[in-house]
Amino acid sequence: MEYVGRWLYTPDGVAEGYLRFEDGVLDEVCLGAAPRESTRSVVLPAFVNAHTHVGDSIAYPAPKGTVEDIVGPPDGYKHRVLKASPRDEKVSSMKASIRIMGSTGTVAFIDFREEGVEGVKMVAEALDEDSPRAVVLGRPVGDGLLVKEMDALLKHCQGVGLSAVRDWPLDSLTKMCRITKSQGKMLALHASEALHENLDRVLALHPDFLVHMTAATDQDFRRCAEQNIPVVVCPRSNEFFGIAPDIPCMLRAGLTVALGTDNCMICRPDMLAEVQAAYRLSIPKGGLTPVQTVQLATFGGRKVLNAEGKITTEIGVSDDLVAVDVGGADPLLEVVTTARSGDISAVISGGRLRRP
Helix, strand or coil: CEEECCEEEECCEEEEEEEEEECCEEEEEEECCCCCCCCCEEEEECEEEEEEEHHHHHHCCCCCCCHHHHHCCCCCHHHHHHHHCCHHHHHHHHHHHHHHHHHCCEEEEEEEECCHHHHHHHHHHHCCCCCCEEEEEECCCCCCCHHHHHHHHHCCCCEEEECCHHHCCHHHHHHHHHHHHHCCCEEEEEECCCCCCCHHHHHCCCCCEEEECCCCCHHHHHHHHHCCCCEEECHHHHHHCCCCCCHHHHHHCCCCEEECCEECCCCCCCHHHHHHHHHHHHHHHCCCCHHHHHHHHHHHHHHHCCCCCCCCCCCCCCCCEEEEECCCCCHHHHHHHCCCHHHEEEEEECCEEECC
């Protein structure tokens, strides 16, 4: 018998509790004081990284520059590197980033993948049986045969993840979104990252979620909330470009907000580091509580995926978990301020115990 944790994080906050394992398999979620031999850790739902670009791993580290200089299609820094890099090197670098996610408590990630069908296939090659679940949103290369390319692309991925609406001709954009929705696939876009965009044009595409919204207005937030469109924020990537999401304002507007680590050439896909950036960068904007901050990385990402992620005593509901070693005076405050990936003592995936 093996024991993990002394505190459990639930939607209502932190309670005393622990996990019991038999032969490496989750046997029981227990409330109350933990046995002495249990780890001194707080158990959280495993993280959902709601926005990545794992293909950009080949371009790490990125030079300083504007959003347009570094990630703007078709000739920004990342796009030039992707075009110039050998395929096997790109797959190898993706594997390394995906391993980082798995070892730091991420159970699923939503990836925006350029380079058409071939780009999506590269992500599939980078995955193995121990990888987090990948929800891959591809992007056509736009070779003039858009409808044919979209049909081929959507056979290999869960949907389409686009750059800003201003990057696409209106006719192409409308076709891509219509085809995606007609096949019941996920559609997501970057929106109002460095510059404010007309939200009418964005919402007319009926996206499943938006990414960034750092230059959006309070009214934009309210409109997205009214239409139940979640927003994924990426604080460390935004900070790299000298901008920051107003997460407290988003939450006050009633938005579902999730966290993503964004471009792997800018920062490693470590969700614990992203949680701490969200907490820190929100302080000048009114601040978040530790509970709110952890929710961004756990329940927020699951809502984007329409999944549940609550810790309960029912096995099968709470079998994707992460244990973070803490001192114990205020476990969640440690998680959002001082804990590091090296403090992750256990990752539980599908009810099976793994050590990082």
